[in-house]
Amino acid sequence: MEKCLKNVVRIITILFILTTLNWKPGVIISKVYAAASQGPTDISLINASIEDKASINDIIGALSATDTDSTTFTYSFVAGNGTNYADNEKFTISGTTLRIKEVPDYSVKKSYSICIRVTDGHGLTYDKAFTISVVRRTANFDKYANSSDYKDIQVNMGVSGDMLSNITNESLVLNPVSQYTVSEDKQIITIKKEYLLGLSNGVASLTFNFSGSIQKTLDIIIDDTTPAAVTSSPNPSIYGQSITFTATVPGGATGIVTFKDGTVTLGTGTISGGTATFSTSALTGGAHTITAVYGGDANYSGSISSAFTQVVNTAASTTTLGSSANPSFYGQSVTFTATVPGGATGTVTFKDGSTTLGTGTLSSGTATFSISALAVGSHSITAVYGGDANYNGSTSSALTQVVNNTVKPAKTLTSDTIYNDVDHYIDIIFGADSDFEGKITGVSFNGNALEASQYGVSSGKVTLKPSAATTDSSKQSYLRTPAAGNVVITATGYDDSIVLQTINAGEVASLVVSRQPAAGITSGDEFATQPIVTLKDQYDNTCSTGVSSTVNVVASAKSGTGTWTIGGTATKAALAGTATFTDLTCSLTAAGNGAIHFASGTPAVDSNTFTIPAATVPGSPTGVSATAGDGQATVSFTGPASDGGSGITVYTVTSNPGNITGTGSASPITVSGLSNGTAYTFTVTATNGVGAGAASSASSSVTPTAPAPLQTAAPVITGTPTAGDTSISGTAEAGSSVILSVGGVAKPAVTAVGGIWTVSGLTLTAGQSISVTAQASGKTISSAATATVAPPTYTLTYTAGPYGTISGISPQNVARGKEGSTITAVPNPGCHFVNWSDSVSTAARIDRKVQNDITVTAYFAIDPPPYIPPTPQPTTETRQVPVVVGNGNQQSTAVQTTITRTTDTQGVKTDTVKFDENTAAEAVKKASEAKSTKAAIDISNTSGKSADKTEFQLPAVSMGELAKQNMSLSLKTEKAALEIPAVTIKKLGEQDAGVKISEEKDGSKIENNKALVLKLASGAQIVAAPLNIEANITGRVKITIPIDSSKIPTSKEELDKFLSSLAVMVHHSDGEDVVDKGTIIYDEKGNVVGISIYVNKFSSFTLIEIPKDYFNGKTTVMPDKVDENKEWHLKFTKAADPSTVTSDNIYVTDLKGNKVDVKVSCDSDNIIKVSPVNPYKSGETYYIYITKKVTSKYKEPLTEALRYEFTVK
Incomplete structure (x- = not known):
């Protein structure tokens, strides 16, 4: 509205x-x-x-x-x-x-x-x-005779019945006798069920026409809930027999009927003409309770048939029996196999006459039993199947198992390693033994039994005959296909004799070009596609093994309409029966086509024909460069990419200017007769049998020049000249003239005799520059060798006295005026450094601007006994704090209570407040006088001496005093405040309560909290250290966390932004995590002082800043992963208004914000159910959103929107 x-x-x-x-x-x-x-x-x-x-x-x-x-x-x-x-x-x-x-x-x-x-x-x-x-008025009529709506419909239309003219259904007028009547008092009009039974399902709209142009309407909703009836044929049936179930529904019904065996769905049938059928042959033996479930349609309600019993009798079974070895020999293992119908289960008992040998478990219709203890003689073996729920038992026909005396050992066989290919008879040697030869019953190779024509027995051997013909064509390949397999000779009275025999491919009988050649672009090119030739024996096996596997294949040119010559490697050895050519070339002799002829001894084959490419002049050389010399130049180049199909005979180099040439068969080529001082470039041409090709690009310009005179090698000064030295020596080219200069003043020249020179008569001082040059005969003067006269050096020596050592380099050599490196005096344990012998008092020293040798010693002394401070003791102190009662600003101190502070040996301060019975009674008395229902214990004013931990002890008797007056209790500290509502206090009953508040100091837990904050809200930041609040209170409690005033922005815009970003993260020990936007609290001057949230369990509370796009409500992260079909049950403290429990007001999204199809409902027991239409995705995270549009049945909205985060297993 x-x-x-x-x-x-x-x-x-x-x-x-x-x-x-x-x-x-x-x-x-x-x-x-x-x-x-x-x-x-x-x-x-x-x-x-x-x-x-x-x-x-x-x-x-x-x-x-x-x-x-x-x-x-x-x-x-x-x-x-x-x-x-x-x-x-x-x-x-x-x-x-x-x-x-x-x-x-x-x-x-x-x-x-x-x-x-x-x-x-x-x-x-x-x-x-x-x-x-x-x-419009409505009424219901059900055509099902047992329905409560199967009756006449009586209505009072509010108009006297004697004014009724008629009743119409659309254009049809109802009969006032057979279809409706009016009561004697003219108030009740009755629509007869006999009339209603004839109407179609749906809505019948009746119009009541009264005199005076008065009309009334009635919509009758007609349904037929007659339950489906189900029958079957045949019943009883036999296991495996097809059964047809028929369900009968009202004649006009449409849709499908589901047939069930108990709770198990058998299948469905589509309704046609009032019936639906379903057939199955999969029912197991026994009695089955069958029902038919009709789901309804637009005109008919769904129904379930009465239970129907289908009896499935067991089916007959047959058991057959086989033996793995009959006859067998004494001690030989014999396996008996019983075969029953494929679906049968259970066990089969194997008997020797009336004696039970053992049992075998059925698997896929067979059961086996093995025995090696049968006595010599004949045994009547039977298999007895006991039956199961689906099959009757049965007994096999008797099998006569003959057990002979012990068999003779297998013969030692020798395979054929010489004539072991498909072209030869292959002899398997066992040695002369006429008894064994006479009892041979069969031979197999590689698991395949050979026909008698494929082997012969004579003179102590079995001969395998690959060339023999067989009556069964499928066996012809057994000995004609290369393979390595066992030859098994079976002989009566003997164990099988076995040997591994390899049969190789035969000699090459034919060649096949398995990859055809394709010529190159021009004459002389390699074939664009190199040919491959496969060698075959007489049975078309590739000669991958045997004598021909590595024979040579020779390629030669074969003329067609043209002629050509072949180049490259024309003879190729086969590898595993395949010859692969890699570098064949084709050179033109006469234009046309040709082919390659391949031969390996007698067998030969020709390739497909191909066009022979024509020859042309060669291409241009590339990469031309020149190096100038004395009156000449050396020209290097790279030959052309194509020689035109005809070999290059000569390269010609031409200069510019002058057209001076040089020739050669390859790079480089030298061009002589050039003028020194003239710049030249060079081009190169290639010539073959067809002619000269195009010239190359010109080289860079070079200029020939006469050689320059050589420079004398630079002399070398031996050692480092030092102040006070009178001579300097060194090396130079033998016989050269050496000139030494000191400070720029040259000394008389000396000669390097044998490569050694010395200049004497010098007086050197530190810092002078030394320069030496040399010049040999016919050469230019050398570059100079230089040095600087070094100052003299001094020795610094450091030693340690008793009770210590020296760390650093000692002795040190230091140039005059320079500084040494750091040296440190290190005392032994229990000792200390005193000073150096030259009175230096620091343990570490660096001697600077050294002018002479230094020798000093470090002195140490033993430490005096250590000072042991007294062991700290815990302390205890008490003070009084007020218990305040009142409403609004009319507050007063009701009573004082004692707070006890304990400081332990680590300096940790713990405040303990006990709200005893007397204090509680006095507070309740004062509250009653002030007509107040609120009490508060306030210890927030500690003048900067707040406790590390605070504990409130709230005995049951004290809380009972508050409960009698329906009072709430606030507990206020500098770190947090708790307000326990009266309803929560009443829930405590006989239970003592306690509250502990402390700031988290453990660094690792704080870091874990930071990680958790980022996980819950990406981009979030911690504003204050986490608070640990422990309480054994069941019920709703308000917690207020203060906001540090130093962190509050001064500008209104920044303040609004800051406050809107605040939230409290609650991390519960049971793994549940909550992000709650809470409510900002102000003081009487409008200053921000804290943020409040409501909880019903306690753990860790952290004040955080969250991104502006984070959910503006309360987010709870469910601790456990859930199943993919998880149905959530949500219950509020007050009954919800079902009309507000909709998929618009309660919905589910994935992490990307995409809505997920869910079904939302509200039951009469005030439980809201949220279940997925399709299973949630494994491993994905989802959110349930409950908006503030969800209200209680009293139209009270939620105080904040809610969000629940959960992850699927």
Whole structure:
């Protein structure tokens, strides 16, 4: 309903109401208006519908208004042309009664829109829009005789029956005798069931026509819930026999019928002509309870047939028996195999006469039993199958098992390694033994039994005959196919004799070109496709083994319409019977086509013909470069990519300018006769039998020059010249003249005799520069060798006295004026450094600007006994804190209670507050006097000396005192505050309660918390350290966490942004995690002081900032992974309004925000069920959203939207 307006409020008095919103005392203005004429706040209409065909001036319903300070009301229509005013003129208001001014017709108009104004005794108004629905009378009739709706329909239409003219169903007029009657008092009209039975399922719309043009309507909903009936044929049946079930439904019904065996669905049948059938032969033996389930259609309700018993009798079975070796020999293992119908289960008992040998378990219709203990002689063996739920038992015919004396050992066979191919007879040698030869009954190779023609027995051997013909063509290949397999000789009275025999391919009998050649682009090129030739023996086996597997295949040119020559490697050895050519070339002799002839001894084959490519002039050389010399140049190049099909005979190099040439058969080529000082470039041409090709690109320019004179090698100074030295020596080219300069002043030249030179008579000082050059005869002067005269060096020596050592380099050699490296005096354990012998007092030293040798010693001493501080002891102190009672700003101290602070040896401070019975009783007494239902213990004011841990002890007797007066209790600390509502206190009963509050100090847990925060809300940040709150309280508790004022922005824009991003993350020990946006709390001056949330269990609480796009409500992460078909059951503390439990208000999404199809329902037990239409995806995460549009049955909305996160297994 749309509200149209507007209250006018006259401010008479401003009343300030003071209340405390958090644990810091303060005042807040919660309302600014009071003692005013409030005006109407709502209009109610007892009924908002009118019956179809109602009379003019019929009453809709009575109007009433809600107003706190008036009892006099006037109702009128609001003038206007909007949607909510469209039908005002069709209604009248008499006092508080709303009436209609026309006859409503449901077929024309199904609802009316009006807007009504109420005016109270103060002249204040309130407007409200209404929708008046047009409704039709309805009744139900069921054609099923056992239904409660299988009866006449009686109606009172509100008009005397003697005014009834007729009743029509569309254009048909009902018979007033056989189809309806009117009661004697003319009030009740009866529609007879005999008439209704003849109507089709659906809605029959009857119109009652009365005199005076009065009409009334009645919609009769006709259904047929007659249950389906089921029969079968045959019944009883035999296991494996096909059974047909037939379900009978009402004649007009459509759809399918599901046939069930107990709870197991057998299948479905489509309804046709009132019946549906389903056939099966899969029912097991025994009695089966069969039902037919009809799902209904648009006109017929679904139904379930009565249970029907189908009896399936067991089927007959037959058992056959076989033996793995008959006759057998004493001690030989014999396996008996019994075969029964394929679906039979159970065991088979094997008997020797009347003696049971053993049993075998059936698998896929067979059971086996093996025995090696049968005595010599004949045995009558039977197999007895005991039957199962589906098959009767049966006994096999007797099998006579003959057991002879012990068999002779197998013969030692020797395979044939010489004539072991398909071209030869293959001899298997066992040695002369006429008894064995006479008892040979069969020979097999590679698991295949040979025909008698394929082998012969004589002179101590069995000869395999690959060339022999067989009567069974499928066996012809047994000895003609290369293979390695066992030859098994079977002889009566002997164990099988076995030997491994390899049969190779025969000699090459034919060649096959398995890859045809394709010529190159021009004459002389390699074939674009190189040929492959396969060698075959007389049975078309590839000669991959045997004597021909590696024979040579020779390729030669074969003329066609043209002639050519072949190049490359023309003879190729086969590898495993295949010759692969890789570098054959084709050179033109006469244009046309040709082929390659391949031969391997006598066998030969020709390739397909191909076109012989023509020869051309060669291409241009590339990569031409030149190197100048004295009157000549050496030119290098790369030959052309193509020689044109004719071998290149000569390369010609030509200069520019001068056209001076040089020739050669390959790179490089030298061109002589060039002028020094002239720049030249060079080109190269290639010539073959056809002619010269195009010239190459020119080389870069080079200029020939005469050689320059050589430079003398640089001399070498031996050692480092040092201040005070009188000579310097070194090496140079033998016989060269050496000049040494000191500080730029040259000394007389000396000669390097034998490559050694020395300059004497010098007086060197530190820092002077030394330069030496040399010049040999016929060469230019060398480059200079240089050095700097080094200063003299001094020795620094460091030693350690008793009780210590030296760390660093000692002795050190240091140049004059330079510094040494760090040296450190290290005392032994229990000792300490005193000083150095030169009075240096630091253990580490660096001697700088050294002018002489230094020798010093480090002195150490033994430490005095250590100081042992006294062991710290825990301390205890107490102080009084107030228990406050009152409402709003009218608060007072009811009583003082004691807080005990304990500081342990680690400095950890714990405050303990016990709210004992006397304190509680006094607080309740004061609260009663002040007419208050609130008490608070406030220890938040600690003047910067807050405890690390705080514990509140709340005995059951104390909490019972509060429960008697329906009081709540607040516990306030600097770290957090808890408000325990009266309803929660009452739930405690006889249970002592306790609350512990502490800040998390464990670094690893804080880091884990940070990781969890990021997991729950990507991009979130922790604002304050986590708080651990423990409480053994069952029920709803309000927790307020303070916000550090230093972190609150000063600008309003930033403050709003900061506050909107705040939330509390709750990490419960049972694995459930919650992100709650909570409620921001302000003090009396409007300053932000904290954020409040409600919980019913306790663990870790962390104040966090979350991204602006995070869910603006309360998110709970379910701790356990769920099944893919998980159905969630949600229950609120108050019953939900089922009309608000919809898929729009409660829905499921995946992580990307895509909605998932779910079914949402609300049962009568106040449980909301959310289940997937299709299974959730394995491993995926989903959210259940519950919006604030879900209300209680009293229309109370949720205080915040809820979200539940869960992950599928």
